[in-house]
Amino acid sequence: GDSVTQMEGPVTLSEEAFLTINCTYTATGYPSLFWYVQYPGEGLQLLLKATKADDKGSNKGFEATYRKETTSFHLEKGSVQVSDSAVYFCASQVGFQKLVFGTGTRLLVSP
């Protein structure tokens, strides 16, 4: 079945450091790819998405590029802030089928 694998956390960074959270997927069809963020005490929020190969999703300084050749959708940010501390989930979805989530990666940013 379809699956999403993302790096285990926690990822601990200092403020203004560069962030990469790796995500790879397997899918029987042609999926759309998503990054969700969950701040403490809140629900998952859609951070960005990409629907086809070579698309780049971006939002709030975060970026991820849909790489079909490597089946990856790595999340990056050039300069993280303390307020970016949260849990980040990578997910895939083929058409209107169910969302398939990775295990989540906790990011901790210190001042």
Added chain:
Amino acid sequence: GAVVSQHPSWVICKSGTSVKIECRSLDFQATTMFWYRQFPKQSLMLMATSNEGSKATYEQGVEKDKFLINHASLTLSTLTVTSAHPEDSSFYICSAKGTASYNEQFFGPGTRLTVL
């Protein structure tokens, strides 16, 4: 943005009792609601999908008689864990989507259930 709430945010109950969790869409009509379960350090796993006024569709391996889902209105879905046991302890998350949001799901904050 679209807001989904869950109540309660956490609940502790005794083994053998039933627990009801509510999921509400606060500012939109949710034609479809989803219930997920998340164990520590694991993915969110879809339990069931419910459309307003219809019976829920359960994922393989989810006991429909144990996890009762009702979606009686366009703003409310409930999940009842019947005869709860310690192995049912988990984090339960709902999401909802409406006709205006195309295929995007909006997530609630989750409910932590602990069964003693």
